[in-house]
Amino acid sequence: MGSGHGKELNLTLKVWRQKNTKATGSFETHQLKGISVDMSFLEMFDVLNEKLIVEGKEAIAFDHDCREGICGMCSMYINGRPHGPKDGVTTCQLHMRSFNDGDTIVVEPWRSTAFPVIKDLAVNRSAFDRIMASGGYVSVNTGNAQDANNILIPKEAADDAFGAAACIGCGACVAACKNGSAMLFVSAKVSQLALLPQGQVERKSRVLKMVAQMDEEGFGNCTNTGACEAECPKGISLENIARMNRELMSASATYTK
Amino acid sequence: MSQGFLKTSIGKKIVMGITGLFLTTFLIIHVSINACIYFNDGGKTFNAAADFMSHNPVIRILEIGLLAGLLIHMIQALRLTMENKKARPIAYAKIDGAANSKWYSRSMGVLGSLLLIFFVVHFANFWFPTKVAVFTNHEHNSFESMKLVFDQWYFVAIYLVGVGALCYHLLHGIQSAFQTLGINHKNYTPAIKSFGVWFSIIVSLLFASMPIAMHLHIIQ
Ligand code: SF4
Ligand code: FES
Numbered sequence: 001m002g003s004g005h006g007k008e009l010n011l012t013l014k015v016w017r018q019k020n021t022k023a024t025g026s027f028e029t030h031q032l033k034g035i036s037v038d039m040s041f042l043e044m045f046d047v048l049n050e051k052l053i054v055e056g057k058e059a060i061a062f063d064h065d066c067r068e069g070i071c072g073m074c075s076m077y078i079n080g081r082p083h084g085p086k087d088g089v090t091t092c093q094l095h096m097r098s099f100n101d102g103d104t105i106v107v108e109p110w111r112s113t114a115f116p117v118i119k120d121l122a123v124n125r126s127a128f129d130r131i132m133a134s135g136g137y138v139s140v141n142t143g144n145a146q147d148a149n150n151i152l153i154p155k156e157a158a159d160d161a162f163g164a165a166a167c168i169g170c171g172a173c174v175a176a177c178k179n180g181s182a183m184l185f186v187s188a189k190v191s192q193l194a195l196l197p198q199g200q201v202e203r204k205s206r207v208l209k210m211v212a213q214m215d216e217e218g219f220g221n222c223t224n225t226g227a228c229e230a231e232c233p234k235g236i237s238l239e240n241i242a243r244m245n246r247e248l249m250s251a252s253a254t255y256t257k
Numbered sequence: 258m259s260q261g262f263l264k265t266s267i268g269k270k271i272v273m274g275i276t277g278l279f280l281t282t283f284l285i286i287h288v289s290i291n292a293c294i295y296f297n298d299g300g301k302t303f304n305a306a307a308d309f310m311s312h313n314p315v316i317r318i319l320e321i322g323l324l325a326g327l328l329i330h331m332i333q334a335l336r337l338t339m340e341n342k343k344a345r346p347i348a349y350a351k352i353d354g355a356a357n358s359k360w361y362s363r364s365m366g367v368l369g370s371l372l373l374i375f376f377v378v379h380f381a382n383f384w385f386p387t388k389v390a391v392f393t394n395h396e397h398n399s400f401e402s403m404k405l406v407f408d409q410w411y412f413v414a415i416y417l418v419g420v421g422a423l424c425y426h427l428l429h430g431i432q433s434a435f436q437t438l439g440i441n442h443k444n445y446t447p448a449i450k451s452f453g454v455w456f457s458i459i460v461s462l463l464f465a466s467m468p469i470a471m472h473l474h475i476i477q
Contacts, residue, residue, distance in 0.1 A: 223270075
């Protein structure tokens with residue numbers, strides 16, 4: 001695996017091209033020469049796109065923003081895995097040193113009914129936004145911020161909430177899941193607030209609304225394969241899914257409008 | 258619980274988990290009774306146990322519950338599978354499933370279908386004849402019918418495949434049910450998982466040993 005600093009690779013790239021949401025897409029094959037192992041995966045795409053533009057062809061559409069693994073925009077399904085062959089990284093943090101000279105790399109968009117393809121490799125993840133809007137917030141009092149130590153939070157709860165809050169909303173969990181389930185994402189968002197005192201006010205209504213919205217968006221049902229946890233670039237744990245299930249059970253049993 | 262709960266994706270999964278665990282507990286009873294053949298007393302102990310199971314009224318009520326559980330488990334599985342198919346209408350061209358999950362966790366539907374086919378054979382072999390005997394008030398020697406069935410190598414083969422499917426179905430199913438029920442805790446989950454693994458393997462090995470032992474006439 002991988003090769004030394006400064007080396008160059010020749011690659012065959014099979015990329016999914018799709019004009020728009022309604023169009024039926026297909027794969028397009030490109031030969032790339034002299035790709036530096038120091039490039040990121042997205043930089044390799046930049047090189048390809050520049051070549052396409054020079055040739056008068058249309059550049060490949062793909063999502064990206066921060067390119068430092070924090071925004072959650074990049075989203076490529078590379079050689080059968082979301083965010084490619086390395087664990088715990090986003091597509092933008094994947095480097096060409098993870099590939100070998102002569103490799104064929106298949107790149108597809110996230111495939112999910114709830115994430116329609118906008119164009120080529122870019123998918124519409126606003127289903128996640130609607131889930132967040134349905135309850136993934138806390139109501140706050142306006143006015144001066146109170147003293148930070150006014151509200152005491154046990155270290156364990158803070159750690160777990162922090163762990164859940166690391167989710168960047170990339171959607172790799174949905175892409176990895178054979179059922180196209182969004183449980184890992186939603187459970188991270190439910191957990192980060194359910195664990196903290198500030199999240200208690202809307203605790204019950206939140207989980208009810210967010211799960212209802214998740215189901216409405218057309219995500220599949222979780223079968224606990226654990227593929228989401230294994231592919232999540234931020235190490236979000238399945239414990240969050242169990243917590244969300246508990247939250248939903250207790251909220252369903254006790255919540256009154 | 259509010260009405261909508263069972264309609265949520267999580268509620269549906271919880272139904273799968275509870276019925277699955279319920280069916281699993283029955284395996285303990287089933288395998289224990291079958292293990293009576295190892296007294297090797299010409300089926301005396303085994304027949305007595307089987308007779309108790311087919312005539313005791315409490316057991317017969319439980320049996321109805323069991324069949325209902327099985328039915329719900331299957332129907333729900335079918336529904337969930339169809340919904341999940343809809344969630345990904347276009348398949349990936351390349352999938353590296355082994356990189357992120359166990360093959361049997363991704364094959365519960367196939368394993369379950371194999372089990373269903375096996376159950377048809379199994380029920381026709383034993384459950385149905387026993388029922389007929391009970392309802393027509395005839396004597397039924399379960400031990401003798403077991404001997405007859407397992408004299409045929411192809412039945413032994415079918416049973417081994419069935420038990421294999423059961424083993425892998427349980428390997429994923431048991432720990433999965435606990436996770437679905439929200440029981441995931443750093444202190445207890447490792448124990449639950451290893452319990453699930455040991456349970457699946459021991460129960461399956463016991464079940465598998467019986468057709469073999471009878472076929473080889475170790476049990477007579
Ligand atoms: S849980 Fe992980 S994989 Fe899913 S959206 Fe959040 S960061 Fe991405
Ligand atoms: S581009 Fe922001 S996480 Fe990859």
